[in-house]
Amino acid sequence: MFEEVTINSKYIYKGTILNLRVDEVQLENGRTSSREIIEHKGAVAIVAVDGEDLIMVRQYRKAVEGELLEIPAGKLEDEDPLECAKRELKEETGYSADRWQYVCDFYSTPGFSNERMFLYYATDLKKGEMNPDDDELIKVERVKLQEALEMLKRGQFKDAKTIIGVDYAIRVAGI
Structure with missing residues (x-):
């Protein structure tokens, strides 16, 4: 089972329909990466x-x-x-x-x-x-x-x- 641990999270945009955030994550292999995430209410x-x-x-x-x-x-x-x-x-x-x-x-x-x-x-x-x-x-x-x-x-x-x-x-x- 893979998992990414969030190190830092920053909102780039907050709107009425969605929010956009960028997460810095640590991978299981020790490396870090960034993830652009759209938050939506469903x-x-x-x-x-x-x-x-x-x-x-x-x-x-x-x-x-x-x-x-x-x-x-x-x-x-x-x-x-x-x-x-x-x-x-x-x-x-x-x-x-x-x-x-x-x-x-x-x-x-x-x-x-x-x-x-x-x-x-x-x-x-x-x-x-x-x-x-x-x-x-x-x-x-x-x-x-x-x-x-x-x-x-x-x-x-x-x-x-x-x-x-x-x-x-x-x-x-x-x-």
Whole structure:
């Protein structure tokens, strides 16, 4: 089992979504190294299934300079992950769900971030009004599960949470 011992830690940036710190660490071989770490409060992602359709969102992502088709997701705001998932599904898509199932949690990019994402499977959906954040320009799209499988095979999904979520939905559906 490997371990790195933090010798020194310095914050470079503190923001509303994330903090950036640089840690000086001692390795087991006696050498020292530095690690740039992004601290994040965590997030949720929702696999929302309505019959044979996945409810997805298309939005521009500045970090990758392009539009992505994704499963709905959002940041934790000092709340229970399931409550956050319910809030985010409603805000981003207008849908609410009567049935919720925890799927898993995972680190999105553990090489440099502690962001932990909680994935939920939502069914028995009811359509309502969207209420996205002021800075979110979102288009809701319904994608047939069979088409989502083909898109997955073609490598059209580019973010990890969507790849994991779509794969899960396809397995549940038995496709």
